[in-house]
Amino acid sequence: MAFANDRPIFLELADTIAADVLAGLYPEESQVPSTTELAAHYRINPATAGKALNTLVDAGIVYKKRGLGMFVATGAPEALRRERRAELHTHYIAPLLTEAKRLGLTPADVVDLITKDPS
Amino acid sequence: MTPTVTETSGIQIRQLHKSYGSLDVLSGLDLTLPAGHIYGLVGPNGAGKTTLMSTICNHTFPSGGTILVDGENPAENAGVLERMCFIHEDQPYNDVFSVASILHVMPNFYPDWDAALAQRLVARFQVPVERRARKLSRGQKSAFAIVISLASRAAYTFLDEPYLGLDPTAREIFYEELMTDFGAHPRTIIMSTHLIDEAAALMEEVIVLHEGEIVLQADVDDARSSAYVARGLADEVRAFAQGRDVIAQRTLGRILSATIRGQVTPGDEDKASANRISLEPVSLQDLIAALGIHTLTNALTTENR
Numbered sequence: 001m002a003f004a005n006d007r008p009i010f011l012e013l014a015d016t017i018a019a020d021v022l023a024g025l026y027p028e029e030s031q032v033p034s035t036t037e038l039a040a041h042y043r044i045n046p047a048t049a050g051k052a053l054n055t056l057v058d059a060g061i062v063y064k065k066r067g068l069g070m071f072v073a074t075g076a077p078e079a080l081r082r083e084r085r086a087e088l089h090t091h092y093i094a095p096l097l098t099e100a101k102r103l104g105l106t107p108a109d110v111v112d113l114i115t116k117d118p119s
Numbered sequence: 120m121t122p123t124v125t126e127t128s129g130i131q132i133r134q135l136h137k138s139y140g141s142l143d144v145l146s147g148l149d150l151t152l153p154a155g156h157i158y159g160l161v162g163p164n165g166a167g168k169t170t171l172m173s174t175i176c177n178h179t180f181p182s183g184g185t186i187l188v189d190g191e192n193p194a195e196n197a198g199v200l201e202r203m204c205f206i207h208e209d210q211p212y213n214d215v216f217s218v219a220s221i222l223h224v225m226p227n228f229y230p231d232w233d234a235a236l237a238q239r240l241v242a243r244f245q246v247p248v249e250r251r252a253r254k255l256s257r258g259q260k261s262a263f264a265i266v267i268s269l270a271s272r273a274a275y276t277f278l279d280e281p282y283l284g285l286d287p288t289a290r291e292i293f294y295e296e297l298m299t300d301f302g303a304h305p306r307t308i309i310m311s312t313h314l315i316d317e318a319a320a321l322m323e324e325v326i327v328l329h330e331g332e333i334v335l336q337a338d339v340d341d342a343r344s345s346a347y348v349a350r351g352l353a354d355e356v357r358a359f360a361q362g363r364d365v366i367a368q369r370t371l372g373r374i375l376s377a378t379i380r381g382q383v384t385p386g387d388e389d390k391a392s393a394n395r396i397s398l399e400p401v402s403l404q405d406l407i408a409a410l411g412i413h414t415l416t417n418a419l420t421t422e423n424r
Contacts, residue, residue, distance in 0.1 A: 007400070008340040008343070008344075009320055009340070010340070035302070036299070036302035036303065039298040039299075039301075039302050040295055040298045040299040040302060041295075042320070043291065043294035043295050043298055043320060043321065044298065044320040044321065045157055045298070045320065045321055045322060045323050046298065046301065046302045046305075047156075047323050048320065048323075
């Protein structure tokens with residue numbers, strides 16, 4: 001993974017781990033990589049990796065088991081799914097409609113494209 | 120080695136002056152570097168990066184001011200100097216010795232030397248151990264210097280442009296090994312570099328040196344959020360930039376990109392989008408380049424400030 005240059009790295013990394021939790025790569029109650037492992041793997045400062053994990057702790061996605069490491073909270077994938085559904089409009093629908101408008105397409109045209117989408 | 124962190128641990132520099140003859144390289148520099156972090160030292164050639172590091176490490180004497188490392192003056196202070204490792208951009212080695220014999224004597228200079236790490240890194244960077252240091256290629260010399268800097272486990276490690284001649288694969292190995300070893304053995308690392316965006320993720324703090332003065336010392340994310348780029352039609356961008364601190368601008372036909380110091384407010388976003396201006400984040404490299412040019416311009420127009 002290459003980090004996009006437009007957001008702080010710790011947020012990008014927190015999003016990546018959250019996406020992996022959502023996709024089931026880290027199941028509930030499984031361990032996520034440590035600060036040191038993340039730092040070495042992504043070649044980032046351990047403080048940045050720590051900030052990413054703390055962001056996920058604050059969001060209730062992972063929790064710390066003293067002396068053992070960080071683990072995925074029970075219910076985290078469902079919570080992420082709920083959160084991302086709520087953000088679907090801001091992150092995808094609104095930009096899609098803005099672009100459609102720029103191209104001279106109505107929302108009905110967009111709906112048409114969506115229903116005809118082969119995937 | 121577990122470094123004990125106290126209020127005096129770290130580097131404190133006050134009013135540091137260094138001149139070579141009539142040339143002032145450092146003119147009254149103040150810098151505080153708490154121990155246990157990775158600092159990136161950046162700035163144009165001739166800004167004084169090498170001089171600053173050489174002076175802290177007592178490879179050269181200051182012309183004035185004080186330097187304290189863990190509360191002590193490093194000048195000819197063996198107790199402090201054995202905690203430091205300084206890898207020069209063009210590290211000279213006694214050329215009659217092979218890589219293996221140089222590695223063999225290193226524990227005499229660095230009390231925390233890790234021979235097993237050195238062996239592993241030499242193999243990973245494919246530095247030929249039987250070869251004389253003089254016969255190494257440019258990239259192999261850099262790799263060898265990196266091996267020494269990491270295996271020294273010195274509490275204060277200075278890397279001056281450590282990767283001349285290193286190919287991208289070797290640089291990636293360097294970054295990975297640096298992060299791995301720093302994670303396991305936290306210490307203070309000060310690295311000068313021109314590959315700013317590539318190395319930005321390694322640093323906790325960036326220090327921008329310009330003509331012997333520090334023009335910025337900040338957390339990397341804070342530095343990047345201290346400015347933004349407004350891009351759009353020249354007239355509209357100029358109107359938007361009115362009354363703002365523009366530190367750089369570039370044009371492409373009718374398009375103007377202005378780098379503006381400050382933070383974007385929601386009001387700015389509305390104003391920008393109403394005028395077909397896009398507000399974009401600035402890369403650390405672009406910000407630093409802009410600051411360099413800006414400082415020069417400011418120096419010429421100080422009467423306005």
